[in-house]
Amino acid sequence: MTFPSRTLLVIAALGATAPAAYALSVKEDDVNLGISLLIQARAEVSESKDTDGNTPYNVHETNNSPDDADFYLRRARFGLKGTYQEDYRFSVIFRGDGAGAAANTNAAAFYEGVIGRVWKKEGSKLVHAVDFGYQAASFNPSGNVYSSSATLVLNEASTAAIFTPRNAGIKYTLNAPWVNFWADVQNGAADSVTAAGTDGEGLWMSGRVHISPEGEWKMDKPAETFAGKAGKGVQLGLEVGSNDSDITAAGAYQSALVYGADLLFHFDGLTALAEYRIAEYDNYDPATLDYAATAWRVQAGYAIPAGSTVVEFAARVSAYDTNDEDSTAVDFGGNAATAAQGKDYGSSGDQIEVGVNWYLKGNNNKLQVAYSDWQAENGNADAQILRAQWQLMF
Numbered sequence: 001m002t003f004p005s006r007t008l009l010v011i012a013a014l015g016a017t018a019p020a021a022y023a024l025s026v027k028e029d030d031v032n033l034g035i036s037l038l039i040q041a042r043a044e045v046s047e048s049k050d051t052d053g054n055t056p057y058n059v060h061e062t063n064n065s066p067d068d069a070d071f072y073l074r075r076a077r078f079g080l081k082g083t084y085q086e087d088y089r090f091s092v093i094f095r096g097d098g099a100g101a102a103a104n105t106n107a108a109a110f111y112e113g114v115i116g117r118v119w120k121k122e123g124s125k126l127v128h129a130v131d132f133g134y135q136a137a138s139f140n141p142s143g144n145v146y147s148s149s150a151t152l153v154l155n156e157a158s159t160a161a162i163f164t165p166r167n168a169g170i171k172y173t174l175n176a177p178w179v180n181f182w183a184d185v186q187n188g189a190a191d192s193v194t195a196a197g198t199d200g201e202g203l204w205m206s207g208r209v210h211i212s213p214e215g216e217w218k219m220d221k222p223a224e225t226f227a228g229k230a231g232k233g234v235q236l237g238l239e240v241g242s243n244d245s246d247i248t249a250a251g252a253y254q255s256a257l258v259y260g261a262d263l264l265f266h267f268d269g270l271t272a273l274a275e276y277r278i279a280e281y282d283n284y285d286p287a288t289l290d291y292a293a294t295a296w297r298v299q300a301g302y303a304i305p306a307g308s309t310v311v312e313f314a315a316r317v318s319a320y321d322t323n324d325e326d327s328t329a330v331d332f333g334g335n336a337a338t339a340a341q342g343k344d345y346g347s348s349g350d351q352i353e354v355g356v357n358w359y360l361k362g363n364n365n366k367l368q369v370a371y372s373d374w375q376a377e378n379g380n381a382d383a384q385i386l387r388a389q390w391q392l393m394f
Helices: 006-015 141-145 336-340
Strands: 024-027 031-049 070-084 088-095 109-120 127-136 166-176 179-187 203-211 232-249 252-267 270-283 291-306 309-321 349-361 365-376 382-393
Touching: 070 109, 166 203, 291 349
Parallel strands: none
Antiparallel strands: 024 031, 031 070, 031 382, 070 088, 088 109, 109 127, 127 166, 166 179, 179 203, 203 232, 232 252, 252 270, 270 291, 291 309, 309 349, 349 365, 365 382
């Protein structure tokens, strides 16, 4: 639906709160504005034990027994995206993720604000762009590159725990035959202002490249699932990043070198992804050991038509190790990164997941069910979780 005037622009924004399965947009001589909405409503039941193997453990509320069921919003996001005078682009997004989950304030928060400029030269296949503002870095596809609206298995992958930076900074993008490249410079991942220190913190800097052959195997827009869309493509992703001098405590600093690779494959109903990430931490305090965190996943899904809809069967195997120098027993939610991601995945340990996706209208309107089995790296902790989610997006 298109609105041609400034007055109707306001009406369109107000109307975005009404139920709709189509995008609203506004077009004028200089402005092309679109309204976006993402809602993921979730229900889950779980059984789990803590490290002693005996005490019931709630994956959402530490030290409590599991609830009969938990209901919450995994994602609730509303935004405005568009272009100005064709060559300029912008986005403003707010979120209320986690509403209904334990200890969540249910308050909406700012999520993204970006202005950018795109350069295209007639007759050239090269496209350059610069985006400036508060945004995700183009590092780690499981958290930043692939949209959370198109996860193959309902849950986010544990590889998202290996740095998914989002902060204020600048991004450069180059699109070329065979290759897409990104470079990001942002505030440090923690950017602490509370811990006292004699030195200021450094910056997050990273680069990522997508390599995909021209022709029929070209993958223009990577995703964990293509919802049964016909076609084929293959893409190799390579990346490296540096998080310099984060203040972890008064007078204590930690830097990290992070890198990874991923391979994505799509052939009609089949989509498969393999991914591996490493974060090497360097502590400035000689009394603290340096260590590395690692995570990997292998997943695949196969989609088949079902009338006017599509049904997809999916499976994933993954592992996460928060510290290669320490095999301390942990519970399912025994690390801050897991809590920040809505506890889709466990702390140090192995996880097996199977699920079914029912696409009523692609990723715009879909139902997902997934079962997860997590086993701790050390100790007797485990978790078995059954989740169902309905997503509406435009």
